[in-house]
Every structure is written in C-alpha cells, then in structure tokens.
Amino acid sequence: MIAEYLKDNLSLLDSVNSWEESIAAASEVLVNKKVISELYVQAMIDNVNKNGSYIVIVPQVALAHARPDNGVIKTGISLLKLNKPVMFPEGKSVNIVVVLAANEEKNHLELMSELADLFIDDKKIENIISAASVDYLQQLIEKSD
DSSP, X not given: OHHHHHTTOEEEESOOSSHHHHHHHHHXXXXXXXXXOHHHHHHHHHHHHHHOSTTEEETEEEEEOOOGGGTBOSOEEEEEEEEEEEEEGGGEEEEEEEEEEOSSHHHHHXXXXXXXXXXXXXXXXXXXXXXXXXXXXXXXXXXXX
C-alpha cells in the first residue's frame, strides 16, 4: 500500500535552506496533484512552530502532518530525501521528510502502520538516505512493502 501511495510522489534534493523549506518541498507534489492545499502546508509548519520537533519520529526522519480539516483534499503521502540534512528545532538533523495527508481514519492508521514498519529498521533508513535517484528510492520502497 505504501509503495502505491508513494509512486510518483518521491523527490530528491541536495539541500534546502530551512526545515520550513523542507516541508514545503516535500509537499509540492501533493499540492500540484491537488491532494492537499497550501493551507495544509502552512498548518504543518505551524504545528512544528507551536509544538517543536515532535514530527521527527526517529533520527533523520520527519513525518509532517496536520489535521485533515486544514486542507486535506484526499489521502496521499510524499517523501523527500535530502542529500544534506536540514536542522529542525531542538537540533534534530533530518534527511527524510514524509508528508502524510489522510482524510479518513482507516487510511491514516494503515499508512502510519506501514510507515512504522519502514522506519523502524535502521538499515532501510540508511538505504533511503544513500539513494542517488528517485527510481532507486521507488525500488527500495517497493521492496519493503
């Protein structure tokens, strides 16, 4: 399921200037596909400003999200891999930014479970961080699905 949702929603950048830019960059594909609105992007940034780096779920991985009523049009997920880490508040270094937008509880829980399976494994995280192309990222995600 996760590989299906991430298909054509993966991106790779060398670096960004700020954690806010990382969330915006990771969201871009979902905004362009009308999965989320710009309101949702701002809500995710506002959540971090208000609550700190709670979205850094494991070292090097941030799971950006907000309430569905803040601009989720339909369920979707995207992943941005940064070659150079970006610093989130509280000094948390991040190379992988995942944007989760779910408009139904069932999809939300299934996606969270699959993300947990993916990011509980340090080797899988290392492989994603070392990926040099979007095609290889897709292969890694499909292998772990």
